[in-house]
Amino acid sequence: MTKLREIAHSRTGDKGNTSNISVIAYDERHYPLLLAQVTSARVRAHFAGVVEGEVVRYELPNISALNFVMTGALGGGVTRSLASDAHGKSLSSALLDLEIEDSSERS
């Protein structure tokens, strides 16, 4: 058992009320682990209480990355949210806390 943080890095972006979070393998050998374990269902469950809409996953094998697009994730939208982090910029750090099974150490 390890944390996603050990094998991947991440960045959050915002548009309206939608947040996108990239998950990028440090080492391309770990991309299959991301594909298998970092599913949109798990990401949605991880962000319970934050994401109101759906979570869609896009795959980018050339750069060993996944991109999660989460609708209804920014408290009604960056420009009107009551949240102190209206952009949701800190969400990527929360996702890196996800548990990953049977991984080797990060490179």
Place this chain on the structure above:
Amino acid sequence: MRTIRIGSGAGYSGDRIEPAVELAEKGDIQYLVFECLGERTVALAQQARMKDPDGGFDPLLEERIRAVLPVCAANGIKIVTNMGAANPLGAARKTAEVAKLLGLSQLKIAAVIGDDVLDACKDGDFGIMEFDGTIKQFGNRLLSANAYLGAEPMAQALGAGADIVITGRASDPALFLAPMIHAFGWAMDDWNLLGQGTVAGHLLECAGQITGGYFADPGYKDIPDLARLGFPIGEVGEDGSLVITKVEGSGGAVTARTCKEQLLYEVHDPTQYIQPDVVADFSQVRVEEIAQDRVRVSGGRGTARTNTLKVSVGYVDSFIGEGQISYAGPGALARGRLALEIVRERLQLTGVAASEWRFELIGVDSLHGAQVSAHANEPYEVRLRVAGRTESLREAIRIGNEVETLYTNGPAAGGGAFKSARDVVAVASVLLPRELAKPQIQFVGA
């Protein structure tokens, strides 16, 4: 093969100023782009212009231009920026004034106007993209409507000899695409070139975010010298080939990792990154470190542009009232929670009307909510934060006041109370038939 070097001098309106000067002095660049216009900035700028018809452009315009213009003029570097905000013409006049004061009256300054499509939006009743409804529902709360213009008018301004091109709302990557189209004569229907050029623009538009800013995570992703972060340079060939780099000796780093993170920043479906000039496809992009702080990015493609332009619509949405107060030492968490309960009850007792609330403890659950934060350890200090959305400023003020009364009425040792109340200018989007936006170029004499 012909190559140009484009520097990115700002990633948002308040960005650091001296990295752009460094780019102009030492970057061997031919173009310097400043992206300074956030989603809602143009709506706020429109409000400013209502108060002052000569205002409504970026408040830092004068300072930025003054800092870079002498060295840009000396090195023949052309400037492209969206600092025009709600008043590109006013920004161009201000820039001409600065140029004259600096003894640079020979510079040709162009404003791109026509992104303001408020009238067209009022005439047609367009559907809102983010939620159910149409523009009409905003009534007199509607403040502004600005179309994301493409690169063409900016490229034409450069073609007409402009040294400085100032636009209002334009797509951010288009600010970078314009110099490429101008320098290489790319056809406006060469979708793959425009797609790869969009990759370049997208990577560069947030300035420091690709040179190590918004990236460092000690022990995992270390970046040297962030206080002296160098801003990026895109080395673009006429065939669309691209290398991202930065000024030698500046802080930060350009690596495959920084480039990958920025490639997906604010992207949804990577096969369809919709721009005014092209629908770019990032899905086949490859990144490759070819030397220290030099990363080759290839594989961007594109398909035909759509028949519509995205329009940012600014409107007065609501008011937000907020209050904060801190607790520390043993029992801080319990006192913070007690304080939250007291404020919650007080707001009910006194009948403060709000449509939406947040009750949270900074240091505990304010960023990701109670569920995500549930397993965290007890902190030494917490800061209570209560925020509510109201229909009036008067009602919003009552929220912070209730928090403040915790000083003398709440748990022990609450300190550092803070309160605020503000109106919320929000932004929504609509799609406008492309032909309803009519961009124009206007030159301003120094």
